[in-house]
Every structure is written in structure tokens, then in C-alpha cells.
Amino acid sequence: MALSQQIWSQAAIINGWMASPRIGVLVAQLGTPDAPTTSALRRYLRQFLGDQRVVEQDPIAWWFVLNFLILPRRPARSAALYRRVWTEKGSPLLLYSLAQAEGLRSRLGAAVRVEVGMRYGNPSIAAALERLQDCDRVLIFPMFPQYSSATTGSVHDAVFEHYGRTRVIPALRIVPPYYQHPAYVDALAAIARQELAKLSWKPQRVLLSYHGIPQRFVDSGDVYAQHCEATTAALRRVLTEPLQQSYQSRFGREEWLKPYTDETLTRLPGEGVTQLAVMCPGFTADCLETIDEIGREGRHTFLESGGKEFGLLPCLNDSTAWLDAMARITREELAGWLD
Numbered sequence: 198m199a200l201s202q203q204i205w206s207q208a209a210i211i212n213g214w215m216a217s218p219r220i221g222v223l224v225a226q227l228g229t230p231d232a233p234t235t236s237a238l239r240r241y242l243r244q245f246l247g248d249q250r251v252v253e254q255d256p257i258a259w260w261f262v263l264n265f266l267i268l269p270r271r272p273a274r275s276a277a278l279y280r281r282v283w284t285e286k287g288s289p290l291l292l293y294s295l296a297q298a299e300g301l302r303s304r305l306g307a308a309v310r311v312e313v314g315m316r317y318g319n320p321s322i323a324a325a326l327e328r329l330q331d332c333d334r335v336l337i338f339p340m341f342p343q344y345s346s347a348t349t350g351s352v353h354d355a356v357f358e359h360y361g362r363t364r365v366i367p368a369l370r371i372v373p374p375y376y377q378h379p380a381y382v383d384a385l386a387a388i389a390r391q392e393l394a395k396l397s398w399k400p401q402r403v404l405l406s407y408h409g410i411p412q413r414f415v416d417s418g419d420v421y422a423q424h425c426e427a428t429t430a431a432l433r434r435v436l437t438e439p440l441q442q443s444y445q446s447r448f449g450r451e452e453w454l455k456p457y458t459d460e461t462l463t464r465l466p467g468e469g470v471t472q473l474a475v476m477c478p479g480f481t482a483d484c485l486e487t488i489d490e491i492g493r494e495g496r497h498t499f500l501e502s503g504g505k506e507f508g509l510l511p512c513l514n515d516s517t518a519w520l521d522a523m524a525r526i527t528r529e530e531l532a533g534w535l536d
Contacts, residue, residue, distance in 0.1 A: 228317030466503030
């Protein structure tokens with residue numbers, strides 16, 4: 198090697214130019230309160246419902262509605278609901294998110310650091326990115342397969358807001374919506390087959406219940422409904438059971454995406470469907486909306502309407518199929534960084 202090349206090589210090593218890049222992955226979830234208490238829910242709902250991505254209303258008028266009509270009343274009711282799903286170790290959503298991060302970490306190896314960040318609540322996205330501050334390159338992995346401004350878009354806001362306050366910004370990549378990625382669809386299908394096989398009865402139909410958003414959002418250009426329909430179409434190609442799609446968790450009086458899950462559960466027994474399984478493909482981890490809204494309230498609605506058998510299939514959670522899928526998606530998005 199020529200002397201000049203040796204000098205440049207040594208200088209590069211000294212300055213870290215040839216060192217392997219420090220890579221971080223942020224597993225980004227929507228959020229959870231710190232505890233199933235009124236005070237904790239008030240903090241959580243103030244942050245959640247104060248996000249203009251979630252509630253697209255006149256900010257001044259909404260501030261008065263939120264602080265004088267909603268926050269004085271809703272936190273106590275929401276806390277009672279969260280107490281029904283809370284575990285001895287804490288929030289199911291947080292526990293599954295931490296398990297997903299650990300599973301991803303073990304699959305990627307020491308070259309990649311993985312942190313969990315919540316858009317609302319703790320650990321926050323900002324705190325997670327602080328823990329990755331010495332990484333040269335960071336991949337953001339939103340736990341929302343289907344894009345919506347109110348979820349993925351809001352995570353983007355939080356990430357860019359954080360880096361807008363930092364002097365050194367790493368190279369950034371964001372996992373694109375993976376609503377029909379083969380790894381995601383195969384993981385859903387694996388969970389469905391596994392859980393349906395455990396039932397002592399055969400469902401006449403499987404209802405795919407996605408979280409809803411206001412119809413107004415879609416009319417304004419949000420692609421969420423298209424992504425949900427594409428996921429349903431992908432599952433129809435790999436599952437043999439009859440599938441039906443609906444939307445849950447509507448809030449307020451305006452029209453949301455239809456058909457509504459609660460109305461569908463009321464109507465199906467009258468149409469002859471008395472044995473039903475429900476799956477929530479848009480949720481990568483079980484939470485209040487799956488465990489309680491569907492597993493408890495949805496079950497009651499269906500059985501009270503004449504249904505005979507009801508089964509809620511678990512979300513992807515920390516299943517081997519999903520952790521393997523997360524690792525595959527992550528490696529694809531880290532292409533060129535891990536080489």
C-alpha cells in the first residue's frame with residue numbers, strides 16, 4: 198500500500214470513518230396511560246385528544262370543549278375501563294410492545310439497538326430517541342400496518358418535533374405502511390389458523406375489525422380505508438374462512454368509516470351467523486380496544502343479539518410469527534446500513 202493510502206486509512210480509522218455505523222430502531226406505538234387511575238387518564242387524554250392529527254377541529258374551540266367538557270368527566274370512566282384490562286405487571290399494550298422490542302433485538306443482534314416509544318404516555322417517543330442519540334442511523338418502525346394521519350402521521354410529527362430541537366440529527370428512515378407485506382399477512386394468517394384450531398366449534402364467519410376514523414378524514418385524502426381493504430383482500434387469499442370487515446372505536450357524533458363493528462355484531466345473528474370469531478388486524482398488540490371493547494363488550498352485544506358462540510383471536514403480540522416478520526421488515530428497511 199502506498200504511503201499516502203496508509204495515511205488516509207489510518208486517519209479514517211482514527212476519526213471513525215470506517216467504524217460500523219451505530220444503528221437504532223424505534224418501535225413506535227400509539228400509547229397507554231401510566232396507570233388505570235383518573236389522574237393518569239386525565240394526563241393521557243389531554244395529550245391524546247389534544248393532538249390536532251387526532252381531532253381536526255378549530256383548536257381554540259376544541260381547547261374549551263376538551264378542558265371544560267371532556268376532561269372533567271371522561272377520565273374517571275376511562276380509568277374504570279382500563280382497570281378491567283390492567284395486569285399485575287401493567288398495561289398490556291406496553292408489556293407486548295416491550296416484548297416485541299426484545300424479540301426484535303434478539304433477532305437483529307448487537308449491531309442494532311431497539312427502543313420502544315409511545316406517541317402518548319410513557320416511555321415517550323422523545324425519551325426513546327434520546328436513548329438512541331448516539332446512533333448515526335435510526336429506523337422508525339410504526340406499529341400501524343395501515344397508514345392514517347391520526348396514527349402514523351402523528352408519530353412522524355413526534356419524531357420530527359424531537360429532532361427539530363437537537364443539534365445533531367442522524368440519518369433517518371421510516372418503515373412504510375406494510376398493510377399487505379407478505380411477512381405481516383403471513384403472520385396474521387398463522388395466528389388465525391393457530392387460534393381457530395383451538396376452538397371447539399367452527400365459526401361461520403371471521404369478522405375483521407379495524408379501528409375506525411372519521412369519514413371526513415378519508416374524504417380529505419387519508420388512505421387508511423384503502424389500506425384496510427387491501428389487508429382484508431390479502432387475508433382472503435390465504436385463509437379459507439369467510440371474512441367480513443368492519444370498523445370499531447368511533448368517538449363523537451360525526452360519521453365514521455362503516456360498517457360499524459357494534460352494529461355488525463348486533464345484526465349478524467339475525468342473518469343466521471350465530472358462531473363468530475373476531476380478529477383485529479390493524480392492532481399489532483392487544484389493548485383496551487381489543488381485550489375489552491371487542492372481547493368483553495362486543496361479546497356481550499353479539500350474544501345478547503342471539504349469537505351462540507363468540508371467539509376473539511389475539512393480536513400479533515409477541516408471537517414468533519410476528520417477531521420473525523418484524524425482523525424481516527426491519528432488515529429490508531435497513532438494507533445498505535447493515536451491509
